[in-house]
Amino acid sequence: MDFPTPTPLPLQPAPILTWGIAAPGEIASMFTAAVNTYGTQKITAVASRSMERAESFAKAHSLENAFGSYDDMFASDTIDVVYISNHIDGHLDLADAALHAGKHVLVEKPLHYSSTRSRQSLELARDKGLMMTEAMWSRYLPQASVITQILGSEEFGRPEHMIASFAVDNRAISRLWEKGTGGITYDMGIYPIALAYQVFGKPSSIKALGKVTANGLDEGSLVQLDYDSGAVATLMISGVASFPCQATISGEKMALTLDHPFFVPTTLRLSDKELYQTEKSWTDGMPARGHSGLHYQAEWFATYVEQGLKESPVHTHEEIVTNLEVAEEIYRQLGASPAL
Numbered sequence: 284m285d286f287p288t289p290t291p292l293p294l295q296p297a298p299i300l301t302w303g304i305a306a307p308g309e310i311a312s313m314f315t316a317a318v319n320t321y322g323t324q325k326i327t328a329v330a331s332r333s334m335e336r337a338e339s340f341a342k343a344h345s346l347e348n349a350f351g352s353y354d355d356m357f358a359s360d361t362i363d364v365v366y367i368s369n370h371i372d373g374h375l376d377l378a379d380a381a382l383h384a385g386k387h388v389l390v391e392k393p394l395h396y397s398s399t400r401s402r403q404s405l406e407l408a409r410d411k412g413l414m415m416t417e418a419m420w421s422r423y424l425p426q427a428s429v430i431t432q433i434l435g436s437e438e439f440g441r442p443e444h445m446i447a448s449f450a451v452d453n454r455a456i457s458r459l460w461e462k463g464t465g466g467i468t469y470d471m472g473i474y475p476i477a478l479a480y481q482v483f484g485k486p487s488s489i490k491a492l493g494k495v496t497a498n499g500l501d502e503g504s505l506v507q508l509d510y511d512s513g514a515v516a517t518l519m520i521s522g523v524a525s526f527p528c529q530a531t532i533s534g535e536k537m538a539l540t541l542d543h544p545f546f547v548p549t550t551l552r553l554s555d556k557e558l559y560q561t562e563k564s565w566t567d568g569m570p571a572r573g574h575s576g577l578h579y580q581a582e583w584f585a586t587y588v589e590q591g592l593k594e595s596p597v598h599t600h601e602e603i604v605t606n607l608e609v610a611e612e613i614y615r616q617l618g619a620s621p622a623l
Contacts, residue, residue, distance in 0.1 A: 284439065284537065284553060286565040287432040289425035296323070297585035300387075303328035303362035305353055305377050306369035307340035310391055313574045314366060314418075314581075315344045321571045322578035324585055326366075330356035353377055357384035364389060364584065366418075371396060371470075372463035372622065375404045378415065382407050387414040389584055393473045396466070396621045398607035405600045409593045414584065416595040417603045419477050421546040423579040425567040427481075427597070429551060433539055434482060440535025442482050443514050447475035447530035447545065450503070450521035459522055460500060466621035467501050468610050472520035474546045475530065476606045477598075479508055479516040482532055485605050487511045491616040493520075501619045508609070548576045 302318075304311045307329050318324050327347045331337040334351030341349040350356040357365065357380055365381040367374055368391040375395050378388045388408065394401045394417045408415035421427060433439050449471045459465035468476075479486070486508035493504030503521030510516075519526065528544040533556070542550040548571060554562035571578060587595060594600045614621060 284433075284436065286551070286553065286563065287429055287436075289567060290428040291425035291567060291569060292579070292582055293586040295586070297582045298589045299323055299325055300363040300585045300588060301328075301361060302326045302364045302366055302581070303330060303348075303356045303359070303386075304340070304346075305330050305356065305365050305367045305381070307331050307336055308368055311366065311368040312340070312344070314368070314577045315346075317571065317575045317577040318581050319344060320578070321575060322581050324578075324581045328356055328359065328362050354380060354384075357381045357386055363387060364588070367391060370458070370464040371466075375400055378404050379407060382411050382413055382415065385411070385413070387584075387588055389416060389418050389580070391418050393417065393469045393607060393610065394603055395607070396469060396611075398604045398611055401607055402600075402604050405594070405603070409600075412593065414588045414593055416584070416598060416600075418580055419473075419598050419603075420577050420580040421474065421477070422481070422595070422598045423583045424548055424576050425569060425579075426541075426548065426551055426565075429565065430481070430539065430541075433553065434532065434534070439537045439539070441512070442532055442534050444533040445479060445482055445514075445516040445530065446519075447478055447516070448519040448526050449474050449528050449544075449546075450519055450524045450526040451528065452525045453522045460496060460498070462498060462500065462621060465500065466614075466619075467503060467520060467522035468613050469621055471522060472504070472506075472518065472613070473606060473610065475518040475520065476609050477602075478530055478545070479518065480602050480606055483508070483510045483512070483514050483516060486516070486609065489609060489612045489616070491613040493613075493617045495617050495619045499620045501614065501617055504613055504617060506613055547573050
């Protein structure tokens with residue numbers, strides 16, 4: 284089997300929308316740099332509760348407007364879309380305010396700790412006739428379209444098993460270990476959870492074992508997701524251990540591996556199922572590597588707005604909520620709680 288042709292960007296050039304950044308943190312800086320370097324979208328504004336911080340970010344990224352108030356930026360006619368990247372527990376407070384101001388919204392992953400709260404905000408966006416989605420950027424990379432085509436092919440056969448790992452020693456990142464701002468399942472584990480949904484859909488049962496910190500957050504877990512089809516996904520999630528962050532999907536006839544780290548532009552390896560495998564490999568050949576791939580989601584988002592869509596066709600509202608329900612169940616079984 285040969286690798287299929289990817290869809291790296293929308294077939295028609297995306298309309299250029301103006302974007303505002305709500306909360307100028309590290310991921311916002313990566314997103315802005317990626318869009319400015321590789322994309323066509325125009326980021327024109329940034330807002331923070333600190334005017335000094337907003338001005339510093341605007342200067343660093345050559346943005347035209349800085350606001351010391353989120354509401355002031357949302358009310359401004361200088362932007363069409365808000366990219367929200369504050370702490371997880373505050374994502375939807377800002378999203379709702381932006382929606383009420385008539386702005387489309389792209390919210391950093393995960394959307395929120397609560398699937399119920401997330402569903403409410405997504406319904407608000409739909410009621411307002413606005414595009415809103417979670418920034419699960421892996422779903423918009425060129426490799427995502429290759430993966431989808433392979434998994435749907437007769438040569439690969441029905442996907443039966445998957446193992447995916449996101450395990451990195453992130454003990455030095457303090458926000459991951461504080462309620463309201465982190466949680467390993469929500470911040471890191473959401474990637475393998477989302478990949479499992481992409482491959483198999485909604486799980487029928489969830490089993491989780493793991494360790495919980497003294498303040499009630501998860502340190503890591505081993506998760507098994509079962510599906511009505513008989514398929515099984517095994518997820519290894521840790522903020523303490525470091526293992527290759529890769530994923531392998533085993534089909535009836537072939538296996539597909541996403542090399543470390545599997546959620547960024549990476550190498551795909553397609554193999555037979557023998558002990559001594561014969562394999563082919565593929566990379567997208569595009570200049571954007573690592574987190575520079577964040578710009579793809581902005582291009583697709585603008586295309587969806589142009590098409591009048593209210594949700595992403597490759598990462599639907601139902602999928603977003605389902606993945607959060609999985610995270611909630613993992614936390615319930617571990618006896619952990621991410622909220623303040």
